[in-house]
Amino acid sequence: MGYSSVGKTRLKVFGLLCVINTVVLALSSRVNQFLDFFFMADLFPFILSIITLVSLSVVLLLDFAMYNPFTSRPPFEIGFLTILSILWLASNAFSTSRWRFVPLSCGSIPDDFSAERTWCRDLQALKAFVWIEWVIRASCFFTYDIVR
Numbered sequence: 001m002g003y004s005s006v007g008k009t010r011l012k013v014f015g016l017l018c019v020i021n022t023v024v025l026a027l028s029s030r031v032n033q034f035l036d037f038f039f040m041a042d043l044f045p046f047i048l049s050i051i052t053l054v055s056l057s058v059v060l061l062l063d064f065a066m067y068n069p070f071t072s073r074p075p076f077e078i079g080f081l082t083i084l085s086i087l088w089l090a091s092n093a094f095s096t097s098r099w100r101f102v103p104l105s106c107g108s109i110p111d112d113f114s115a116e117r118t119w120c121r122d123l124q125a126l127k128a129f130v131w132i133e134w135v136i137r138a139s140c141f142f143t144y145d146i147v148r
Contacts (some may be wrong), residue, residue: 005140010072011063013140018056025049026063028125034119039098047132052084081140088134099127 003011014068028046034043059080062069070076103109 007072011060013136014056014060017133017136017140018053018060018130019047019057020136021053024126024129024133025053027122027129030122031126032073032120034122038092042095044095045126048087048091052088053083055080058060087132088130088137092130092134095130096127098122099123 013086024045028042028049032042032046037043037046038056059071062071071080102120104124106117106124109117111117
């Protein structure tokens with residue numbers, strides 16, 4: 001079964017989202033392990049990355065397994081991307097506002113606190129990747145009608 005150029009681009013973008021989402025899952029699990037999965041601001045990216053990874057995997061699996069699956073039709077994809085974008089935007093806004101007390105310069109943390117410095121760097125990377133993922137997903141949603 002061959003894919004059109006739009007279909008190939010869509011698969012590449014969904015693959016990129018899976019890769020970035022895996023990075024977010026890894027970073028959020030490291031941040032949460034340090035704090036024993038206690039703070040909600042840290043749990044949101046963790047839970048949403050699992051939900052996103054599972055749902056993207058199902059969509060990609062159905063795309064490869066079936067001919068013209070309902071998951072690749074525009075009404076489903078627009079709704080799917082909208083729901084994920086809204087959830088990630090709300091989660092990112094809440095988490096970023098809660099993380100504002102973490103110093104931007106992790107080098108300002110004394111050398112005696114190497115675990116805290118590593119956590120700070122992981123948190124800064126997580127902060128960047130959750131917004132990168134949202135920008136990619138939102139750009140997919142906003143450019144969907146132009147490509148199709």
